[in-house]
Amino acid sequence: MKKLIKLLLLVGIIALSYITIKEPQLTAKVQQTVSSYIKKETKTEQADITVYFKNAEGYVVPITRKVNKEQATFDNVLNLMADNEENGKVASKNGLLPAVVSGSIKSVQVDGTTAKVSLNEKSAQFVDKSDETAFVTSIVYALTEYKDVDSVMFDLSSSDTLPFGTEMNKLYYRENINKIKYSKLAKSKQTMYLAKKCDNVYNYIPYSVYNRKSNISLKEALNIHFNLCSDTKFSSLIFADNAKLKEILIKGDSVYIHLSKEFEKMDKAMLNMYKNSVSLTVKENSDSIEKVRFIIDQNEENNGIMETVLIKDYSNQERK
Structure with a gap:
């Protein structure tokens, strides 16, 4: 058995030597191929x-x-x-x-x-x-x-x-971005995000909105946001006819947005942009709210509640 193993090893050595002699570039080619493969598979961090x-x-x-x-x-x-x-x-x-x-x-x-x-x-x-x-x-x-x-x-x-x-x-400082509704008598400012069509692309644009009241509650801010969403100067959202923001309820770490049944008739992309713009606005104006929950009248799916987790990164993602 030992003689057989030695014989096989000898044959292998001879064969390898033959390949090396006949194809001196073989090892280099393999190394190059492996290197190219690794480079291709390794993604730039x-x-x-x-x-x-x-x-x-x-x-x-x-x-x-x-x-x-x-x-x-x-x-x-x-x-x-x-x-x-x-x-x-x-x-x-x-x-x-x-x-x-x-x-x-x-x-x-x-x-x-x-x-x-x-x-x-x-x-x-x-x-x-x-x-x-x-x-x-x-x-x-x-x-x-x-x-x-x-x-x-x-x-x-x-x-x-x-x-x-x-x-x-x-x-x-990090303030007064895209000032709108400005007044010298203003006592407070809120940052609100609105979906705006830029050329042929929609982006969420932050606006600094001023108010004469020194303290604005989150409910008041979201009502102002809703009205601004209908202002074509600042927003490109299209609501269904007679769509209304009916009620805003804050409970625990969630804010509930009660919308009229007309929101069911909205284009889904428009509805999603409105939901995202609300979430971004909540994030800018509250440190305690973690979730936004939308309730649409006569929506039987999930008892009418659609949950949206607050967006962590407020900026728009680059389009390739």
């Missing part, structure tokens, strides 16, 4: 990063981009928003436009909890006040997405203001 573009009306819109992990850094976020060919394509697929002028950023440095953005003269190239505001707001919101940054300061060495009056060398 990706991460989500929130950038801000603008729609044709100048409103700033958050978009979650999925990029290579090394790109998803504080130092690079503004590069992913600048008006260049690649970012322009991403924005266009989402019905939007880049808000950051290409080449306008000299540097970004963090001092404590403030991001200091140094601008060059290209920053002065704005069409109007809305264009300038979108530029500043998109940068402020993108940089304050990072937990260690709560304010942004701009510096333009040649001037104390941008062409349409935006002050340099002052702190800008």
Whole structure:
């Protein structure tokens, strides 16, 4: 038996030597094939990063981009928003436009909890006040997405203001995004999300809505939100005729939204967008509510209750 094993081993060695002699590149080819296969199967590690573009009306819109992990850094976020060919394509697929002028950023440095953005003269190239505001707001919101940054300061060495009056060398905070219904007498502000058609794509746009009352309850905020959903200036939702928000009830960690039977006649996509916009608005205006439950009259399915879990990421997902 031992002699047989030795013989087989000898035959194997001779055969392997023969193959190596006849095909000296065989091992290299196998290694190359294996390497190519591994490279193909190994996916580049990706991460989500929130950038801000603008729609044709100048409103700033958050978009979650999925990029290579090394790109998803504080130092690079503004590069992913600048008006260049690649970012322009991403924005266009989402019905939007880049808000950051290409080449306008000299540097970004963090001092404590403030991001200091140094601008060059290209920053002065704005069409109007809305264009300038979108530029500043998109940068402020993108940089304050990072937990260690709560304010942004701009510096333009040649001037104390941008062409349409935006002050340099002052702190800008995460507030006043897409101001609507503004009044100098306003005492409070709520952020509300509305579904708006941007080019041929729907996005959820955050608006800062002002009120003369100092304290607005969640119920009041959702009633205001419902009315805004019917305002074509800010929303593209189409409700069924006579659709009404009948009642809002808060119980425990849930808010119950009681809707009239006309909501059953709504286009399902429109209804889902309304539900999502409510959930996003609740998230912005309450720290205790975890779920939104919709009750539609005469809906026998699940006793009329459709449950929606609050959306964790408020930004729109990038469309490829």
